[in-house]
Amino acid sequence: MRVLLVEDEQRLAENIVAALREVGLAVDHAADGEAGSHLAEQGVYDAIVLDLMLPGKSGKNVLRDLRQRTIHSPVLILTAQEGKESIVELLNAGADDYLGKPFDLGELLARVKALIRRGKGASASVLRMSDVELDTVHQTVLRGGEAIDLSPTEYRILEYLIHRPRAIVSKQELLEHLYDFAWEHHSNVIEAHVSNLRRKLNVPGTEPLIETLRHRGYRLTGGGPA
Amino acid sequence: MTIRSISITRRLVISVLLLELLTAFALIVAVTVHEHHIELKAFDATVTGTAETLMGAVQDAEDQGDNVMLDLRGVQLSNNALYRVEDERGQVLGSFGDSAMLSRALLNPPGFFEAKIGHVGYRFFVLHGVRTIDPGQANGGVSHSISIVYGIPVRRVWHEVIESIRFFALATALLLSITTILMVLLVRRHLAPVHELAHEADRISSRNWQFDAPASAKETVELRPLAKALESALMRVQLSFEQQKRFTSDAAHELKTDVAIVKSSLQLLSMRKRTVDEYSEGLALSLDDFTRLESTVEKLLTLARLEQPADRADGAPSTCSLRKAVEEAVHQSKPFAELKMIEVIVEVRDTAAISLDGRDALLLCSNILVNALQHSHEREKVCVKLVRRDADVVLTVQDWGEGISEEDRPYLFDPFYRGDISRSRKSGSTGLGLSICKAICTRGGGSIEISNHPAGGALVTVILPASDSTSISKELSA
Numbered sequence: 001m002r003v004l005l006v007e008d009e010q011r012l013a014e015n016i017v018a019a020l021r022e023v024g025l026a027v028d029h030a031a032d033g034e035a036g037s038h039l040a041e042q043g044v045y046d047a048i049v050l051d052l053m054l055p056g057k058s059g060k061n062v063l064r065d066l067r068q069r070t071i072h073s074p075v076l077i078l079t080a081q082e083g084k085e086s087i088v089e090l091l092n093a094g095a096d097d098y099l100g101k102p103f104d105l106g107e108l109l110a111r112v113k114a115l116i117r118r119g120k121g122a123s124a125s126v127l128r129m130s131d132v133e134l135d136t137v138h139q140t141v142l143r144g145g146e147a148i149d150l151s152p153t154e155y156r157i158l159e160y161l162i163h164r165p166r167a168i169v170s171k172q173e174l175l176e177h178l179y180d181f182a183w184e185h186h187s188n189v190i191e192a193h194v195s196n197l198r199r200k201l202n203v204p205g206t207e208p209l210i211e212t213l214r215h216r217g218y219r220l221t222g223g224g225p226a
Numbered sequence: 227m228t229i230r231s232i233s234i235t236r237r238l239v240i241s242v243l244l245l246e247l248l249t250a251f252a253l254i255v256a257v258t259v260h261e262h263h264i265e266l267k268a269f270d271a272t273v274t275g276t277a278e279t280l281m282g283a284v285q286d287a288e289d290q291g292d293n294v295m296l297d298l299r300g301v302q303l304s305n306n307a308l309y310r311v312e313d314e315r316g317q318v319l320g321s322f323g324d325s326a327m328l329s330r331a332l333l334n335p336p337g338f339f340e341a342k343i344g345h346v347g348y349r350f351f352v353l354h355g356v357r358t359i360d361p362g363q364a365n366g367g368v369s370h371s372i373s374i375v376y377g378i379p380v381r382r383v384w385h386e387v388i389e390s391i392r393f394f395a396l397a398t399a400l401l402l403s404i405t406t407i408l409m410v411l412l413v414r415r416h417l418a419p420v421h422e423l424a425h426e427a428d429r430i431s432s433r434n435w436q437f438d439a440p441a442s443a444k445e446t447v448e449l450r451p452l453a454k455a456l457e458s459a460l461m462r463v464q465l466s467f468e469q470q471k472r473f474t475s476d477a478a479h480e481l482k483t484d485v486a487i488v489k490s491s492l493q494l495l496s497m498r499k500r501t502v503d504e505y506s507e508g509l510a511l512s513l514d515d516f517t518r519l520e521s522t523v524e525k526l527l528t529l530a531r532l533e534q535p536a537d538r539a540d541g542a543p544s545t546c547s548l549r550k551a552v553e554e555a556v557h558q559s560k561p562f563a564e565l566k567m568i569e570v571i572v573e574v575r576d577t578a579a580i581s582l583d584g585r586d587a588l589l590l591c592s593n594i595l596v597n598a599l600q601h602s603h604e605r606e607k608v609c610v611k612l613v614r615r616d617a618d619v620v621l622t623v624q625d626w627g628e629g630i631s632e633e634d635r636p637y638l639f640d641p642f643y644r645g646d647i648s649r650s651r652k653s654g655s656t657g658l659g660l661s662i663c664k665a666i667c668t669r670g671g672g673s674i675e676i677s678n679h680p681a682g683g684a685l686v687t688v689i690l691p692a693s694d695s696t697s698i699s700k701e702l703s704a
């Protein structure tokens with residue numbers, strides 16, 4: 001999952017980016033409104049954390065432009081401003097959540113995760129597909145009750161796929177949502193990770209869970225959610 | 227405690243009434259004098275007339291001695307009238323009243339005189355005349371010298387005068403009552419704009435500063451200055467109230483941001499178990515973040531202290547040498563200047579004292595200097611000059627950086643204003659430095675301004691009034 005952080009305060013941004021990466025999210029950072037707006041409009045983010053007081057372009061305008069371009073990424077507003085009125089205004093303008101500074105980092109992470117979940121149409125933090133169970137809080141995967149040890153990237157690929165069951169997910173889409181600009185990414189890296197993941201999930205005598213469609217991408221199949 | 231209450235209406239009404247009363251009084255006095263004069267004339271005419279009638283009433287007695295007699299038939303005498311008629315032989319022809327007094331009175335020369343009979347004042351008229359009996363006879367008749375004294379109480383004159391005074395007094399009283407009622411009504415009506423103005427002013431609250439003086443008040447010449455003063459005073463109050471509000475909200479924003487950084491740094495560190503190196507690195511970063519929070523708080527407190535009225539509890543206002551402050555600031559910023567390889571040229575020619583605390587003066591100088599160094603490119607120079615201009619000490623700090631933009635210029639001294647926010651944020655500025663400089667200059671009774679000089683770059687000019695010469699020598703010897 002890929003998150004965009006638009007925050008002008010350098011040190012705060014560093015901390016939030018580090019925290020979001022620690023929980024396995026790909027994070028891009030924009031230090032002003034213009035850059036934030038530009039990045040957000042690419043439409044590849046699964047959640048956006050937006051500061052209100054920004055140089056160049058205010059957070060409110062970034063949000064407004066985003067919604068005008070029908071970008072549906074969930075937006076969490078981060079602000080030190082007082083007043084309930086502005087919160088109502090922001091929520092009405094298309095924001096999904098709100099957090100006042102100084103905030104609790106754990107709360108910020110939980111809210112971002114919840115927003116991503118909601119954005120993908122899931123309500124529980126534990127996702128199920130066939131006999132696979134994925135716990136997004138503890139980042140653990142069970143197949144048929146057996147714990148499967150996955151690398152962080154493998155986990156993230158499975159998490160992304162499990163949010164879109166039976167849909168074809170292109171390599172490009174996986175790249176866009178799993179890696180931020182700070183990462184070196186090549187499509188063959190994805191292939192290697194997917195192949196490892198397929199191997200680890202495989203139970204002898206059954207159909208492979210992840211199906212590869214030539215030149216089109218990957219599909220998570222199975223008996224449907226349990 | 228009761229407040230003394232003064233009513234303009236009451237004062238106006240009372241003043242006008244007093245004036246009216248005074249006028250009425252003067253009028254009554256004039257009328258009295260005049261009436262008295264007229265009445266006295268009429269009185270005298272009556273007395274003279276009656277005396278002459280009495281003379282006419284002296285008739286031939288038709289006796290042998292060609293005597294005369296007083297025939298009072300058809301003669302109208304006033305009530306209380308006293309008279310005495312005698313002929314040349316002292317024979318009394320007619321008399322009424324105190325005969326001794328009246329016969330003495332006859333000796334008076336002809337004309338008026340006044341006398342008191344009992345307790346009543348009388349005015350008498352003495353008339354000497356000749357009556358000729360049988361003038362048609364050959365010997366030309368017999369002539370008799372007749373003396374007449376006739377008097378009536380003077381009271382009658384005063385009676386008439388008092389009557390007219392009473393009439394005037396009544397008329398005045400009536401007039402006064404009518405004027406009072408009319409005055410009260412009219413003054414109230416004419417003072418209506420005052421009430422309207424007060425009503426409008428009463429609607430002002432800390433939430434609603436809108437004040438538009440009612441048209442009636444603006445049209446009234448006497449109220450126009452008050453309405454204008456109210457409007458402009460309120461505008462100033464509103465402005466400073468809004469500035470205060472903005473400052474508070476900006477300060478809160480700034481502090482919250484700094485607190486958020488410290489908090490997130492520590493929380494990030496405690497998210498999972500880390501190595502000793504990671505911990506020590508994280509703690510060092512947290513400490514930096516905390517130092518920044520501390521510096522923001524310190525600057526806010528400094529600004530708050532500077533904006534308080536100067537504390538002169540110790541009596542003498544504190545003074546210091548601006549020269550010392552400049553030299554100290556240059557010394558302190560030396561490492562920073564050397565880091566950017568900037569040459570700081572110092573030209574200090576004045577030693578005058580200024581009425582500022584030494585620490586404030588140093589803060590002022592170092593803020594300006596560090597600002598200039600921050601906005602200079604590497605290997606450039608910064609020029610600091612201190613000269614005396616008449617009664618003022620002028621400090622100029624010139625740099626060859628990019629200068630200031632015209633759109634920033636009006637806001638440079640506003641708290642938390644940053645010309646280029648993203649850049650200044652990184653450089654650790656809080657946007658309070660120039661506000662603090664301005665507050666210090668204001669406290670020292672001087673001014674500060676920033677402009678661009680023709681060579682390109684910013685020029686900061688601080689003008690501070692020099693304290694008197696005694697304090698200079700004191701400062702220098704200290």
